[in-house]
Amino acid sequence: MDYRFTPEAEALKPSAIREILKLSFAPGVIPFSAGNPAPEAFPAEAVAGITAQILEKTPIAALQYSVTEGFEPLREELLVRAKAKALANERDRILITAGAQQVMSLASAALAGRGDTILCENPSFVGAINAFKLTGARVVGVDMEEDGLNLNKLEDALRREENVKLLYVIPNFQNPTGITTSEEKRRALYRLARQYDFLIIEDDPxxxxxxxGAPPCPIKSLDTDGRVIYAGSFSKVLSPGLRVGWCIADEALIAKFTALKQTQDVHTNIMAQMIAHRFLTAYPFEEHLTFLRKLYARKAALCLGEAERHLAPEITFTRPAGGLFAWCALPEGYDDFPLRALREKQVAVVPGGAFRVQPAEPERCFRINFSTPTDEQIVRGMERLGELKRVMARGR
Ligand SMILES: Cc1ncc(COP(=O)(O)O)c(C=O)c1O
Structure with a gap:
């Protein structure tokens, strides 16, 4: 059968990350390539207890169809918490989504199409880039600096590109770079959104x-005219497999996203929403967050300390203040370092090209994740990357 896909679906290729991920879990491979929470970060016992309680006390509600907007008690709880952080104003509403990924799909499907432009950070989260490309809009990456988007380049793009409808940013501990956007730049982004009349998707998993310390004020907290669409997620603080995220935005946007969501999946898995709600309200969620912060701070310090020992000074890397990733830059002549790391050293990192809107040639960056490998794997993995670096230096 000769299938004729739409041009947008035709252009969608399996993500390089997914392909590398398959190899990363091969026996013996050290996985710096995933984006997964650490195995020890899962409150599995608590979730088992919660699930049993839900099925015992409210089995039908947990297994029945539910409403598209989301489980009401979860929406209320998230909205109270959002208001406490100035993340929602009086006109804002909340929609529970199938992870933050669905927020990018819904927002771009509702607001951009052929003839429009969506701007994003370069590099950026590939799941969002692919969702944006599917709308038929032109997706344009804008280079980043140590403190977020390069504002000169952003303004150039705003002047150059036609019909810019959306700017997609990950201001906190960005995937893949680990960069945090400064408060000054957050304010500048919002100012530019007003000046050039576009909306911002603030993705904050x-x-x-x-x-x-906590990162600077969310862009959403600056929003006085309904320009910022905020995406939150339980994926990195509870479980990505539950697929529960949320969107906070102006009521008119949430109404449209809700209608669109109805056509996609009717509603987010209700059992999973109930689990998330119970975990948020009946368990010491703040303690759990404190535990995660300590866990990842420790793993990041170990990983970056080892990187300093084995990769520096030739290979440079970001020093994230949170999150799960650091971004490494290779010197000239080391372009096949990520591939050789996998083949010769059994160490999986993700080549930077996987995060580009348009692949850059040559690609001299790669992403490392410090939450998935064990401490021992981090030490051994960095040692092996250091060996490869020395071998490549001799061969130049
Ligand atoms: C920046 C960013 N946004 C969204 C997602 C998807 O999150 P979710 O599992 O909530 O769909 C990820 C997952 O890695 C991510 O890194």
Whole structure:
């Protein structure tokens, strides 16, 4: 059968990350390539207890169809918490989604199409880039600096590109770079959104995972005219497999996203929403967050300390203040380092090209994740990357 896909579906290729992920879990491979929470981060016992209680006390509600907007008690709880952080104003509403990923799908499907432009950070989260490309809109990456988007390049893009409808940013501990956008730049982004009349998607799955202080004010907290669509998620603080996220935005946007969501999956898995709600309200959620922050701060310090020993100074890397990732830059002549790391050293890192809107040639960056490997794997993995670096230096 000769299948004719739409041009947008035709252009969608399996993500390089997924392909590398398959190899990363091969026996013996050290996985710096995943984006998964650490195995020890899962409150599995608590979830088992909660699940049993839900099935005992409210089995039908947990197994029946539910409403598209989401489980009401969870929506209320999340909204109270959001208001306490100035993340929601009086006009804002909340929609529970199938992870934060669905927020990107819904927002872009509702607000951008052929002839429009969506701007994003370069590099950025590939799941969002692919969702945006599916709308038929032109997706344009804008380079980043140590403190977020390069504002000159952003303004160039805003002047150059036609019909810019959306800007997608991950201001806290960005995936893949680990970069945090400064408060000054957050304010500038919002100012530019007003000046050039576009909306901002603020994707924040890592914001709670800070190592020392909380990150600067969310862009959503600056929003006085309904321009910011905030995406939250339980994936990195409870479980990605539950697939529960949320969107906070102006009521008119949430109404449209809700209608769209109805056509996609009717509603987010109700059992999973109930589990998330109970975990948030009946368990010491703050303690759990404190535990995660300490866990990832420790793993990041170990990983970056070992990187300093084995990769520096030739290979440079970001020093994230939270989240799960650091971004490494290779010197000239080391372009096949990630591939050789996998083949010769059994160490999986993700080549930077996987996070680009348009692949850059040559690609000299790669992403490392410090939450998935064990401490021992981190030490051994960095040692092996250091060996490869020395071998490649001799061969130049
Ligand atoms: C920046 C970013 N946004 C969204 C997601 C998807 O999150 P969810 O599991 O909530 O769909 C990820 C997952 O890695 C991510 O890194």
């Amino acid at each position: 890592y914001g709670e995972l800070y190592f020392q």
